[in-house]
Every structure is written in structure tokens, then in C-alpha cells.
Amino acid sequence: MNTLTIQLEDALYRCNKCGFCQATCPYYLTTGEEWAVARGRLRLTRAILQGKLPLSDGAVRSMYQCFSCRACNVTCPSGVPVDEILIQARTELARQGYLPEPLAQMGRTIATTGNLTGEAADARRSWWQNLDWAPPQGGKHETVYFVGCVSSFYPQAYGLPQSMAWLMERAGTDYAVLGRDEVCCGYPLYVAGLEAEARALAQANVRTVREAGARRVMTTCPSCYRAWREFYPHLLGEELGVEVVHSTQWLAEAGLPLRPLEGKVTYHDPCDLGRGSGIYDPPREFLKSNGLHLVEMSNTRAEALCCGGGGNMESLDLAAGHAVAQLRMQQASATGAEWVVTACPQCKRTLSSVRSDIPLRVVDIVELARKLAVTD
Amino acid sequence: MKDYVLRHLEEIVGPQNVRTRDEDLFLYSYDASFPEHRPEAVVFPQTTEAVSRLMALATEERIPVVPRGAGTGLSGGSVPVQGGIVLCLTKMNRILGIDAGNLVAEVEPGVVNQRLQAATAPYGLFYPPDPASMKVCTLGGNVAEDAGGPKCFKYGVTKNYILGLEVVLPDGRVIETGGNVVKNTTGYDLTRLFVGSEGTLGVVTRITVRLMPLPQSKRTMLVLFDSLDAASRTVSAIIAAGIVPSALEMMDNLLIRCAEDFVRVGLPTDAAALLLIEVDGADAGLDAEVASIEKVCRQIGVREWKVATSAKEVDQLWLARRTVIGAAGRFRPTVVLQDVTVPRAALPAMVARIVEISNKYEIPIGVLAHAGDGNLHPLILFDERNPDELRREHEIEKEIFSAALELKGTLTGEHGVGLTKLEYLPWQLNPAAIEITRGIKRLFDPHNILNPGKIVAQ
Numbered sequence: 001m002n003t004l005t006i007q008l009e010d011a012l013y014r015c016n017k018c019g020f021c022q023a024t025c026p027y028y029l030t031t032g033e034e035w036a037v038a039r040g041r042l043r044l045t046r047a048i049l050q051g052k053l054p055l056s057d058g059a060v061r062s063m064y065q066c067f068s069c070r071a072c073n074v075t076c077p078s079g080v081p082v083d084e085i086l087i088q089a090r091t092e093l094a095r096q097g098y099l100p101e102p103l104a105q106m107g108r109t110i111a112t113t114g115n116l117t118g119e120a121a122d123a124r125r126s127w128w129q130n131l132d133w134a135p136p137q138g139g140k141h142e143t144v145y146f147v148g149c150v151s152s153f154y155p156q157a158y159g160l161p162q163s164m165a166w167l168m169e170r171a172g173t174d175y176a177v178l179g180r181d182e183v184c185c186g187y188p189l190y191v192a193g194l195e196a197e198a199r200a201l202a203q204a205n206v207r208t209v210r211e212a213g214a215r216r217v218m219t220t221c222p223s224c225y226r227a228w229r230e231f232y233p234h235l236l237g238e239e240l241g242v243e244v245v246h247s248t249q250w251l252a253e254a255g256l257p258l259r260p261l262e263g264k265v266t267y268h269d270p271c272d273l274g275r276g277s278g279i280y281d282p283p284r285e286f287l288k289s290n291g292l293h294l295v296e297m298s299n300t301r302a303e304a305l306c307c308g309g310g311g312n313m314e315s316l317d318l319a320a321g322h323a324v325a326q327l328r329m330q331q332a333s334a335t336g337a338e339w340v341v342t343a344c345p346q347c348k349r350t351l352s353s354v355r356s357d358i359p360l361r362v363v364d365i366v367e368l369a370r371k372l373a374v375t376d
Numbered sequence: 377m378k379d380y381v382l383r384h385l386e387e388i389v390g391p392q393n394v395r396t397r398d399e400d401l402f403l404y405s406y407d408a409s410f411p412e413h414r415p416e417a418v419v420f421p422q423t424t425e426a427v428s429r430l431m432a433l434a435t436e437e438r439i440p441v442v443p444r445g446a447g448t449g450l451s452g453g454s455v456p457v458q459g460g461i462v463l464c465l466t467k468m469n470r471i472l473g474i475d476a477g478n479l480v481a482e483v484e485p486g487v488v489n490q491r492l493q494a495a496t497a498p499y500g501l502f503y504p505p506d507p508a509s510m511k512v513c514t515l516g517g518n519v520a521e522d523a524g525g526p527k528c529f530k531y532g533v534t535k536n537y538i539l540g541l542e543v544v545l546p547d548g549r550v551i552e553t554g555g556n557v558v559k560n561t562t563g564y565d566l567t568r569l570f571v572g573s574e575g576t577l578g579v580v581t582r583i584t585v586r587l588m589p590l591p592q593s594k595r596t597m598l599v600l601f602d603s604l605d606a607a608s609r610t611v612s613a614i615i616a617a618g619i620v621p622s623a624l625e626m627m628d629n630l631l632i633r634c635a636e637d638f639v640r641v642g643l644p645t646d647a648a649a650l651l652l653i654e655v656d657g658a659d660a661g662l663d664a665e666v667a668s669i670e671k672v673c674r675q676i677g678v679r680e681w682k683v684a685t686s687a688k689e690v691d692q693l694w695l696a697r698r699t700v701i702g703a704a705g706r707f708r709p710t711v712v713l714q715d716v717t718v719p720r721a722a723l724p725a726m727v728a729r730i731v732e733i734s735n736k737y738e739i740p741i742g743v744l745a746h747a748g749d750g751n752l753h754p755l756i757l758f759d760e761r762n763p764d765e766l767r768r769e770h771e772i773e774k775e776i777f778s779a780a781l782e783l784k785g786t787l788t789g790e791h792g793v794g795l796t797k798l799e800y801l802p803w804q805l806n807p808a809a810i811e812i813t814r815g816i817k818r819l820f821d822p823h824n825i826l827n828p829g830k831i832v833a834q
Contacts, residue, residue, distance in 0.1 A: 077702030
């Protein structure tokens with residue numbers, strides 16, 4: 001087929017091949033290859049639209065295999081909305097049956113189980129089963145804590161919701177978790193171009209939160225945050241009427257006092273929180289206001305390098321993610337910090353997976369806050 | 377390409393470093409300029425030995441080979457116009473050594489310019505040539521095109537900083553030119569011959585560069601004008617006054633608007649033109665230089681004159697300048713950038729001609745210039761999907777070249793002839809000069825396999 005059509009064709013033509021996207025693209029930085037960078041992806045898309053090139057496996061790969069980190073969007077002098085163009089192209093590709101099998105499998109798994117891993121919905125309660133207390137569930141509460149799949153199903157991430165719930169308890173927040181009633185936020189499906197499937201999940205989650213009577217949705221996962229804040233109103237065509245908050249914003253406002261920490265920390269901006277949602281300062285303010293010695297990496301804030309766990313790359317090219325994580329950890333190490341603080345369970349998983357002699361500890365800001373909380 | 381050749385290529389660089397699928401060929405059919413042409417294979421070598429074996433094979437089989445770096449060239453120099461092999465050197469990207477005591481560094485061709493800057497800064501050193509694309513362009517590409525940049529007004533261009541090269545000749549032989557000494561008159565200056573040869577004489581596989589101590593301090597000035605002419609006359613006046621800023625850049629209103637739309641730093645979008653002027657050196661002398669520049673500016677008549685007060689402001693001004701070519705895509709979808717250079721006193725006349733040409737053909741042309749060098753980058757902004765605009769664009773190029781040569785300038789200052797200026801070469805070089813140049817090409821590359829069809833297409 002060579003009848004790819006996208007609404008953003010004019011935006012696509014704004015790419016004048018300057019190649020500046022190479023400077024910040026994690027895939028290009030670790031491969032040095034044109035198919036893996038925005039300029040190449042956009043040129044392929046354009047050539048297919050013009051009928052100059054058939055849709056081939058390689059072209060399809062170029063449009064799907066991407067960390068969706070949006071570094072190119074920010075770097076592009078011409079302002080090409082690369083991520084939106086690629087999501088449109090993927091939506092069209094999916095409709096025509098070009099969805100890569102690992103993503104089709106992911107779609108089926110989420111459709112049957114409501115989560116990425118394929119485990120039963122009951123397993124969403126696993127993270128609190130070994131605690132001597134349980135977070136509130138059911139009933140009417142001001143805040144719903146939307147835990148997200150990564151924190152719910154990967155045991156190494158359990159510390160994040162455990163810490164977040166503990167901190168909210170301590171702050172006296174009126175909150176509840178959804179337990180088995182929570183379903184995947186839909187982010188992985190949306191960026192894969194499975195818009196209808198993502199919309200169904202958005203509808204389910206919004207219905208559940210409305211039934212709980214909540215006025216606020218709390219997230220610790222930046223992708224869930226962005227899905228709720230940005231994608232849901234778009235997918236559902238309406239304002240949600242709930243405030244969507246990320247843990248870093250809550251921490252910056254909650255004013256929980258921390259004990260001092262020896263050594264320096266550096267902060268890794270999660271893509272969906274920083275570039276995706278413009279939240280750069282709250283985590284930094286929280287760390288600094290508690291007297292932590294914060295040092296910045298060479299690529300920081302809008303130019304931060306992805307952790308390597310973005311997009312659906314874990315399903316499509318795991319090794320590429322490891323290479324990016326390695327590069328990011330080298331940048332972190334160069335700061336002389338002992339801790340890499342992030343604010344995303346996926347960033348923590350990916351960065352922690354780097355085998356290295358460097359004695360760097362990776363921690364989510366919520367876990368760090370829990371660890372250093374002053375407990376009279 | 378024949379199967380046994382492909383198998384041989386795979387044996388030389390490994391199968392994972394040879395690409396022949398349609399989409400891969402398409403992806404290496406372009407650089408940052410307008411022309412496109414697909415190769416028959418894309419190969420990523422990682423050693424000099426691999427490049428040497430590949431060139432020997434290519435000579436034996438008479439296959440064109442086109443060296444390529446990041447593909448940010450602005451003249452089509454790495455576009456494989458006769459097919460063959462694109463030899464992509466981005467994976468040959470090690471910094472081999474920084475010798476701070478001797479002020480030299482040795483790098484492979486795929487090292488990105490900015491990476492060398494970052495690596496030398498801790499030693500208090502820098503590599504002066506700073507093309508606008510320095511965050512992505514490779515040093516191999518910089519050598520091939522003899523790249524310049526804003527700092528070249530004071531510091532000179534790439535050829536002033538290349539001390540030695542390792543080069544694979546088209547038949548696979550490997551030679552070393554120059555060395556790591558700053559004076560060297562042993563034989564012809566082959567190093568200089570290769571710098572700016574656009575990959576037509578040999579494949580550069582190792583580069584020894586000269587470094588400079590980072591200046592102690594700098595001052596960055598932003599000067600705004602109510603007319604483009606006043607801006608260009610100011611440039612000539614600064615030079616005539618014997619002042620040597622480290623950068624003297626000019627941007628017209630159209631480009632100020634494009635830049636501001638991207639960087640959002642508060643550039644005045646109603647100014648007719650701006651000059652970005654920088655001086656560097658020992659801190660003690662800088663204020664006097666700034667005062668001299670201010671005096672010249674005020675004599676001509678400026679709308680506003682100011683010195684940047686923070687490092688952040690300086691970074692933002694330079695970000696605006698370095699990204700403006702890409703940002704022009706916000707205004708019209710197709711951008712063709714020219715590179716004519718005129719004697720510095722002729723800058724106001726050349727700028728006036730560009731404005732006239734733009735009006736005549738009713739196509740916007742943004743005026744961007746490394747003004748201190750007389751090096752202009754008129755950005756012709758159009759839509760390639762419109763055949764009439766495409767035709768007018770071609771006429772505009774001709775008139776710009778013609779005007780530059782009338783003013784005793786040159787077709788290209790720092791981007792190379794490549795494909796885009798090929799047909800105009802006889803306008804500048806006489807038949808004897810072209811024949812000598814072709815003779816040099818034949819001597820190095822008798823079978824015309826290395827980047828054929830460029831500079832002096834045979």
C-alpha cells in the first residue's frame with residue numbers, strides 16, 4: 001500500500017532536513033543511523049505519502065521503533081510535531097494491518113486483562129499485601145491514587161506506591177486506590193496508534209474515578225499523568241472535570257520535612273513529565289528546599305536524554321533501550337552524584353538495569369521522600 | 377549492485393554494516409540541501425583497514441563511493457548522484473587523543489564537532505571552527521567542506537586548524553599528510569589539498585587538529601537597526617575601523633521573526649535587522665573594544681545597542697542564530713540556502729542586490745550572513761510543490777551568483793560546490809583552472825570512482 005494519508009501533511013513539509021534532531025535523539029546517539037532519527041522517519045513518511053517508496057517492513061519499523069521521548073520535537077528549529085505525525089502514521093498503519101506483532105500482542109493482553117503484563121486484575125493489590133496496613137479502597141474520597149501498571153505488577157517497583165500511600169497517609173490526604181477496578185491508562189496503545197482501544201480504556205478509567213466521586217487524580221507515573229491530563233480530553237472530546245496531579249507537584253506543595261542526605265544527587269527528567277508536560281521545577285524545588293545537593297547532568301530539563309524505557313521499545317528493541325540507559329547513567333556518573341533521583345517507575349526500572357561498576361543508586365523521588373521522612 | 381560485490385562488502389565490514397533495502401537507500405539519498413539521489417548500498421566502516429579494502433574493491437569493480445558524515449551538508453556534496461556506495465563514517469567516531477601540552481587532538485572522522493568541544497573544554501582548550509550545525513555535524517564532513525562558522529572571522533576556517541590527515545586513496549592505499557607540528561614545509565601541502573576537496577580525492581580516516589586556549593573572557597552585543605542597509609554599512613565600518621570581533625553575524629527581519637518563533641527569547645520582531653557581535657580575549661582589553669564598536673554603531677545610527685548581561689542571554693542569542701536556518705521552515709516549506717561571499721566592503725551592495733532579486737521574483741529571501749567575513753547565506757524560501765516557485769527559485773540562484781561574482785566575490789564561502797553550484801563553476805574558474813583541477817582529480821582518482829560528479833564533474 002502506498003496510500004498513507006495524514007492530516008499533518010503541512011507540518012511534515014516543514015522539516016527542511018537540517019538534521020539538528022540528531023543532537024538529542026537517543027536512538028540516533030546510540031546507533032548513528034538515519035532510520036532511527038526524526039529526519040529519516042519524516043522523510044520516509046513523506047516519500048511513502050508521495051508514492052516514491054513502498055511501505056516496507058523497514059519503513060514500518062522506522063515509524064514504530066522510537067522512544068517517543070519528544071527530544072526531536074523540542075530540538076526541531078522548524079517546530080515539526082514529530083510525535084503527533086508518527087502517532088497519526090501509526091494509527092493509519094494499524095488500520096491497514098501493519099501493526100508489529102509485539103504491539104498487537106500487547107493490545108490483546110490489555111484488552112483481556114486490563115494491564116500490560118497479562119496478570120489477573122487482582123494482582124493490582126499485590127503491592128500492599130505484605131504491608132501491615134492497607135490503602136483505602138472504595139467509598140467517596142477527594143483523591144484517587146491511580147497507581148499504574150508498572151508499579152502494580154513489577155515487584156521491584158512496589159516501593160513506589162508503598163511510599164506514596166505512606167506519605168499521603170502521613171499528610172492526612174483523603175485518598176483511595178482503585179485496586180482491581182483500575183485498568184491500563186492506555187498510553188502504550190495511544191502511542192502505538194491504537195486510538196480506539198486507548199479510548200475504551202480512557203472511558204473505563206474516567207467512569208471509575210467519577211463513580212468514586214474524586215476531584216483529583218494522583219499519579220506517580222508520568223505516562224499515566226500525561227494520558228490523564230493530555231490524551232483523555234482529546235480522546236473523549238471533553239474536559240474531565242478532575243484535577244490531574246503528579247507526585248512531584250504534590251511533594252513540592254506538601255512541605256514534608258526530610259532528614260539530610262549525605263552526598264550529591266542528580267535529577268533525571270522523565271520524558272512525559274518534563275518535555276511531555278512541562279514539569280521541570282517542582283521536583284528540583286522539592287529536593288533543594290530539603291537541603292539536598294542537586295547537580296545537573298549535561299543533558300537536562302528539555303534536553304534530557306530518555307532513560308531508554310520510553311515508547312514501546314521494551315517490546316520492540318530491548319537492546320536499544322539498554323544502550324540508551326547506559327549512556328544516561330554515564331551522564332549521571334559524570335556529575336559526581338551518588339544518587340540518581342527520578343520521578344517515574346519506568347525510568348527507575350530501566351536505569352537500574354544498567355550493569356555498571358559505578359556506585360550510583362537510582363531512586364524515585366517519592367521513595368527518597370519516604371526514606372528521608374522525619375518520623376518523630 | 378552485483379551479489380558477489382555485496383558479499384565482499386559484508387565480509388569487509390560485517391553484514392550488519394551493509395544496507396541495501398529500498399528504505400535504507402532512500403535514507404542516504406539526501407543531505408540538508410535540495411538534491412536527492414539514491415545509492416545502491418550503504419556501508420558503515422569502523423576501521424581504516426575496512427575503508428582501504430572497500431576502496432580497493434570499489435576501484436577494481438569501478439563502483440562510485442561517496443563518503444558521508446551526518447548528512448548536514450548544504451551543497452549536496454554527499455548526495456550519491458551516480459549511485460554506488462554511500463560510505464557512512466558516523467560509526468568511526470572515537471576521539472583518539474587530546475594532547476593538551478602540544479595543543480592538538482586526534483579524532484576519527486565521525487566525531488561530532490560539539491563532542492570535540494566538550495572533550496577539550498576541561499583542558500581549557502577549544503577547536504575554533506564552529507559551523508551552525510556543530511551539535512550534529514562531523515569533523516570528517518567539516519574537513520571535506522572546509523567548514524567555517526561565526527568564529528571564523530577572527531580565528532579562521534577549518535583548513536587553518538588541520539595539521540595532519542590519514543587518508544585512504546581511491547585505490548585503497550593509505551597515506552598520512554602533515555603531522556602534529558604547526559610548521560611543516562616538507563613537500564607539497566597535501567593536507568590543505570584534501571581539506572575542502574569534498575570527498576573527491578580520498579577518504580579521511582583520521583584527523584589531527586590544532587586547538588587554541590579558550591579565551592579568558594568575552595562580551596556579546598546585540599545591535600538592532602531600522603534598516604538592513606544600516607546594518608550592512610555598520611559591518612563594513614567596523615572592519616574598516618580595524619576592529620576584529622570574534623563574531624559578527626547579521627540577520628534580517630524575516631529571519632528574526634523565524635528565529636523568535638522558535639527560541640522565544642524576546643528578539644524584537646519589528647527590527648529591520650540585527651547584528652550579533654562578540655569580542656573575546658583577555659578581560660582587561662574587552663571593554664575598550666566594546667566601546668569602539670559602540671561608537672562605530674552609533675555613528676551609523678542604531679535603533680538599540682546592548683551588551684548581554686548573563687551567560688543565559690548569550691546562550692539564547694547564539695541558539696537563535698545557530699537554529700535560524702532550520703527555523704526558516706516555519707515560514708515556507710522549502711529552504712534553499714546559498715553561501716556566496718564577497719569582499720567585505722561590498723557587503724552593503726550585495727545585501728541590496730539580494731533585496732532587489734527577492735522583489736523581482738516575488739519570493740522571500742532571508743538575509744543571514746557571517747557578515748564580518750562577507751559570507752552571506754541568503755535563504756530562499758518557497759514551496760517545492762509549486763512548479764512556478766521552483767522555476768523562480770532557480771532564476772534567483774543564478775542572479776545571486778552572478779551578483780556575487782560581479783562584486784569580485786565567490787560562489788561559495790564554506791559549504792562547497794557539491795552539486796548545487798556545479799553548473800556555475802565556469803562562471804568563476806577559467807578553462808585552464810578547471811583543467812588543472814580536473815588533472816588533480818585524475819591523478820588521485822584515475823577511474824573517477826570517488827564522489828564522482830562533484831566540484832569538477834567529468
